Amino acid sequence: MKKTRRRDRDLPGPPSPWDEITPGLWMGGHYWTDPAGELRPVVVADEFDLVVSLFTRTGHGPGPRAEHVVGEIPDAALTADQLHTVQRPGRLFRILSGPAPPGTAPRGVVGAPQYVQYKGAPPPCDARHRTTRARPTRSERDGLARTAGLALDSGLTTLVRCHSGYNRSGLVVAQCLVDRGLTPAEAITRVRRGRSPWALNNEVFTAYLTAGLDTAALLVGLDP
Numbered sequence: 001m002k003k004t005r006r007r008d009r010d011l012p013g014p015p016s017p018w019d020e021i022t023p024g025l026w027m028g029g030h031y032w033t034d035p036a037g038e039l040r041p042v043v044v045a046d047e048f049d050l051v052v053s054l055f056t057r058t059g060h061g062p063g064p065r066a067e068h069v070v071g072e073i074p075d076a077a078l079t080a081d082q083l084h085t086v087q088r089p090g091r092l093f094r095i096l097s098g099p100a101p102p103g104t105a106p107r108g109v110v111g112a113p114q115y116v117q118y119k120g121a122p123p124p125c126d127a128r129h130r131t132t133r134a135r136p137t138r139s140e141r142d143g144l145a146r147t148a149g150l151a152l153d154s155g156l157t158t159l160v161r162c163h164s165g166y167n168r169s170g171l172v173v174a175q176c177l178v179d180r181g182l183t184p185a186e187a188i189t190r191v192r193r194g195r196s197p198w199a200l201n202n203e204v205f206t207a208y209l210t211a212g213l214d215t216a217a218l219l220v221g222l223d224p
Helices: 080-087 144-153 168-179 184-194 203-211 213-222
Strands: 018-022 025-028 031-033 039-041 050-053 067-070 092-096 117-119 130-133 158-161
Touching (some): 018 184, 050 144, 080 144, 080 168, 144 158, 144 168, 168 203, 184 203, 203 213
Antiparallel strands (some): 031 039, 092 117, 092 130
C-alpha cells in the first residue's frame, strides 16, 4: 500500500466520525476523537450508498452494500495526475469480490458486484479477488468529485473520507460543491462550517481550489 503523508496528525482530532456538508454529501475520516479525548477508529458499515476513500486502512469498511471508490492521494503538494484523480479520469480497474449476499445487493450506480476503482496499475490478484479492466460507465469517466456529484444527482448518500476528514476529503468535497455552483471561497467555508475549523488547513489545497483544479494541474505540469 502506498504511504501518504498526514499533515493533520498534530491537530485536534475531529469530534465526530463524519459530518453532513450538504444534503446527501458527508465528509469524514478513519479516526475520530471521543469526548474523553481518546482516538477511536471509524468503521463504515452500510450507512452510505457510496464511499469515496482518499486514504485506506484494512478493517474500516465499508460494508457489502456500499459502492467503494478509492483514489489515494497524499496530504501534500499534488502532481498533475493526482489533481486529475480528483477531477478528471484516470486508468481505473475493478475488483470483483463476488456476488453480494442475498438481500444486500449494492445500491449504487453500477448495480453489479461491489467494486473498488484504482488509478494506475491494478493491485496484485489473489485467490479472493480477480482483477479486470473496468468497462466504462458514467462514474468511471469522471474524477472523484464528479463521481460524488453524480451520486448526489442519483439520490445516493455519499461519504468522502481520508485519514481525519480534514484535507484530502475536504478537497474532493469542496470541488464537488464548486462543480455544483458554489465559488471556491463559498465551498471552503461550507466545508469548514460543516466539518471543522481545521478542515482544509492545507494551504496548497485551498490554492488549488482558488485557481481551479484544471489550471492548477496545468501549472504543476509546467513546473520543472
